[in-house]
Amino acid sequence: MFALARVPITLGTRATARAVIAITLAVVFWEVGSRFGDWTGARLPFIGVVPPPSRVLLVWYNLIGDYGYWQSWYLSFLRVLGGFGAAMVLGIPFGMALALNRTFYQTAFPTFEVLRPIPPLAWVPAAILFWPTQELSIAFITFLGAFYTIVINVVGGARSIDARYIQSAYAMGASRWTVFRRVVLPSTLPSIIVGASVGMGVTWEVVVAAEMISGGGSSMGSGTGGTGGGLGFFIWNSYTGGSYEQIIVGMISIGIAGYISSSAIRALGDRIAPWLKPR
């Protein structure tokens, strides 16, 4: 069942060629689409307002040496890692306890289920009020984004363990602790990894929105890249400053950051769960 979620990614030459061609075509389409108005006087809807990739690249190139831009990366990553890390550290034991202890489940799950549908962004005003610093508020909201996903996945994974695994472990003389450590934990690991990668995605969505809404927290750093309040604030700042190219730069930066994060999770997953690797 897990195999379905893992289409083996073959980095053959053909696959690479297709990726390169597809991206090139998309960029060419974008360039032509947004320049069309300059050439013919008839501006295309939607794409005609977007700055062309050549201009975006130029702006990006100028930002490479900009401290504020990299500060935005750094701050967003820090918040994502902080929130995500806290969600893992608290979510895995919490989910395990929910799955394995009936009393705890009956006590804690109803509350959890009432809080879960509240979108993390709905917490923004409350978080700003409750937490002493802006930074903590953002971290808390990021944490919430990943926490629910991780807990639900851990509970689901730990509850769907094949009963025979546990029965035969006890029959072979294993203690409860051994069964937990050597049977329950590893068989939940695939779900934990899925929860982590989905949670990581949610974390990026949430951190960017939280930065935009809360104004980016501390205004460290300087330079043309904004006030250094994270990539979300970088985009917002570019919008208020009227630099449309920078908006695009910020957006693509988030895409790249998210891709790096999920690749890291996948690599880590292959590392700690080598039996799941496609043959």
Next chain:
Amino acid sequence: MVEATITRAGTMKEKSVGGELEVRDVSKSYGTDRYPKTVVDNCSFTVERSKLTVMIGPSGSGKSTMVRLLASFEQPTSGAVLLDGKKVTKPDRERLVVFQESALYPWMTTYENVVFGPKAQGRQGASLADAARDAIDRVGLNQFQKSYPNQLSGGMQRRAELARALINDPAVMILDEPFRGLDAMTKGLMQEYYAQLFESSRNTHLFITTDIDEAIFLADRLLIMSNFPLRLRQVIEVDLPRPRRLADVVTSDAANQLKMTALSILHEEALKSFAVGNQSADHFIESYKQRYRSGT
């Protein structure tokens, strides 16, 4: 090959002769008190010491429930399971089950799977490593010690599971249709292989199957079970000489005679598991008989 296995088994530490498992007036019902669904109905039989007992019955007759009761994964509603005269209520390593589909841990290599039991009991060091290699060797998987279960074929998985059970040296080994789902070729090989393993150890084994040829080939004693709810219909002693080869048993008149006897009892039971008015089971078993009367 048979000699080789015996010598290898001989080098192992003193082998127990196995235990004797008794099922005494066992019933098992599920559902509520008002609407009970009886799966095992007042069933009694003995799995005799150092013998290979085969339990055969139609599919869906409650055999797997009996397995869970024998291993104490579940408790009987009434009656008792006794190992060497003592009532048992908790799973322990004296009654190990080899399950229908592989229950190897997917996150452990063959070697890790095999040493799981002994390690859980606190065994370690070189003697354990030797015992594990020996067990893996006996099922012919020494090339695959570091493979994960999903890298093994179906037949290899079953062999790995045999090794994992064998190393614990249980008093009674319970095999619940272990070769189901294997292709005919692999199944035949596994049966011969398993027969050799048994002949070299002579522990107490209970083998559950729906396959009459498999049953006659393997059994010392054959327990023919009724259709749902499960009861013992008849015991047949299979006194074919050991070591056995598949080819010999297929052509043996004595084996075919036993098979006919068993089939005529199973016939009635199999019919019960078909819908009323369905004649196909009848026809099937008739033609099966015809084939053996005209053949050999």
